[in-house]
Amino acid sequence: MREVLDRIGDKWTVLVISTLGDRALRYSDLLASIPGISQRMLTLTLKALERDGLLVRQAYAEMPPRVEYELTDLGRSLQEAVLQLAQWAAGNHGAVASNRALHDRIGVGRAKSAAGGSRPAE
């Protein structure tokens, strides 16, 4: 459990995994598709993922050079689990937001049930 967190706990890892669907993407594609990520973080994240066998790096000796990254079967299996979280987020971030707003407005103590705010969507 602790191990998965040292792997997933890093947000960039999750973003790369979820961005990399079933298709292979180039370095520059990933850089553009993940808003806010820096070259440094993308490179480090890709290396770590390749090291763990979650994705493979394919370099083509062309001009200009082209490098593609693609999830392995192992990586895709992790992606599925990650997608569960994404779906949860999509379905419940509204409830979370309203709970937060209520909690902040009322102050600590009385935020018991925000009109179904604490009930999951899915």
Add this chain to the structure above:
Amino acid sequence: MREVLDRIGDKWTVLVISTLGDRALRYSDLLASIPGISQRMLTLTLKALERDGLLVRQAYAEMPPRVEYELTDLGRSLQEAVLQLAQWAAGNHGAVASNRALHDRIGVGRAKSAAGGSRPAE
């Protein structure tokens, strides 16, 4: 997607969520059940989770004081998604470890297939 990560991306949040099963736990229980967490981090994490309606805090005016934390329905729905990850970790951390070992030993470039190392378990 980015929002879920600012919530899940923090390892302590995930550990608290997964530790808090269907039962309510006291502050000291959580502190003991989550190896490595500090008082500070536990407190901050609990506050954030309560704020978002993922758990409720129940204080009993006794001596000595007792405070229990329990997941809300919303929190439990998130926990299910988190458990998917935990199961993935349990089933595949071996494959990840062998991939990593192979990658480190061989050096970059040739770690193609570690005897099924890149194939998911579940």
Add this chain to the structure above:
DNA sequence: CTGAATCCCATGGGATACTG
């Protein structure tokens, strides 16, 4: 285009001590 290397600062988070 795909990186590697360096600089440097913000913050995450541990240790410790104090309070209700």
Add this chain to the structure above:
DNA sequence: CAGTATCCCATGGGATTCAG
């Protein structure tokens, strides 16, 4: 017991620059 407050350092990570 259940926190809160403070100190303080390690690291995460952005910006920038250089290289193949």
